[in-house]
Amino acid sequence: MMSRMRRKPFIGLLALAAAVYLILLSRNAYKSYAYIGRPTTQRDTISIQAEGKVTALPDIAMISIGVQTEKKTVAEAQQVNSTKMNAIIDKLQQLGIAKEDIQTTNYSIYPTYDYPNGQQVARGYQINQSVDVKVRKLDSISEILAAAGTLGANQVGGVTFTIDDPEALRQQARLKGLEAAKKKAQDLAAAAGVKLGKVVGFSESSSSPQPPIFYAKDMALGMGGAPSAAPNVQPGSQDVIVDVTVQYEIL
Numbered sequence: 373m374m375s376r377m378r379r380k381p382f383i384g385l386l387a388l389a390a391a392v393y394l395i396l397l398s399r400n401a402y403k404s405y406a407y408i409g410r411p412t413t414q415r416d417t418i419s420i421q422a423e424g425k426v427t428a429l430p431d432i433a434m435i436s437i438g439v440q441t442e443k444k445t446v447a448e449a450q451q452v453n454s455t456k457m458n459a460i461i462d463k464l465q466q467l468g469i470a471k472e473d474i475q476t477t478n479y480s481i482y483p484t485y486d487y488p489n490g491q492q493v494a495r496g497y498q499i500n501q502s503v504d505v506k507v508r509k510l511d512s513i514s515e516i517l518a519a520a521g522t523l524g525a526n527q528v529g530g531v532t533f534t535i536d537d538p539e540a541l542r543q544q545a546r547l548k549g550l551e552a553a554k555k556k557a558q559d560l561a562a563a564a565g566v567k568l569g570k571v572v573g574f575s576e577s578s579s580s581p582q583p584p585i586f587y588a589k590d591m592a593l594g595m596g597g598a599p600s601a602a603p604n605v606q607p608g609s610q611d612v613i614v615d616v617t618v619q620y621e622i623l
Contacts, residue, residue, distance in 0.1 A: 417619050418561075420618050421616070424545035424546055424547065425545055425613045426541045430610055431510070431535055432507060432534060433506075433607065434507075435505045435532075436504050436505075436529030436530065437502065437503055437528055438478065438501060438529075440500050449499045450481075454501075459523045461503065467515060469506075473508070474506075475504045480500045535610060535612070538612055545578070546614045549615065568620050568621070576617070578615070
């Protein structure tokens with residue numbers, strides 16, 4: 373009987389020790405998991421900013437061409453407006469613009485009014501239709517604008533030059549930025565009397581200047597007078613810029 377009573381405290385101590393051991397084992401496992409991939413000591417680093425820039429010629433242009441017509445009835449306005457716009461679209465295709473590069477972006481019908489003596493009086497209806505045109509042969513832009521004016525276009529939002537696929541140019545600019553950042557880091561490390569380690573951080577942002585725009589106000593686009601001669605439109609060049617920030621470890 374006494375032997376059994378003496379065993380109970382001993383068994384209790386064993387159970388307590390086992391519980392403490394399991395708690396410590398779990399805690400160590402959690403700490404090991406929590407610190408996977410984390411530096412155990414703070415690194416000394418420097419951050420360098422640099423710019424990479426590539427200059428290239430635009431290879432496409434975007435043009436918005438529209439026709440606005442006002443008549444007494446919707447049917448009459450639609451007839452006149454559709455005739456002009458269909459002729460413009462046919463001419464665009466004759467000039468080498470593919471169907472998939474012509475997109476209708478607006479078609480709207482609004483009533484119009486006069487206000488004699490402050491009274492609203494119906495005047496008729498106005499129809500607006502416009503298309504966005506992607507021009508891949510830049511030397512045809514002047515001819516396209518002149519033809520649009522001849523055929524009755526009276527709404528031209530502008531000619532915007534851009535680069536159809538700028539990603540390859542961004543990569544070139546990115547590499548130039550990295551080279552410039554490395555050179556700056558090496559010069560700074562030499563001046564400070566330290567050695568550069570590996571790259572431990574990198575970020576970037578890209579930007580391009582506002583593309584040049586040619587506005588329709590420079591032409592008589594079917595607004596009651598004979599259209600002017602084909603305008604001389606120059607695409608110029610564009611800069612693709614990537615700003616990089618590189619963080620180096622100091623040894």
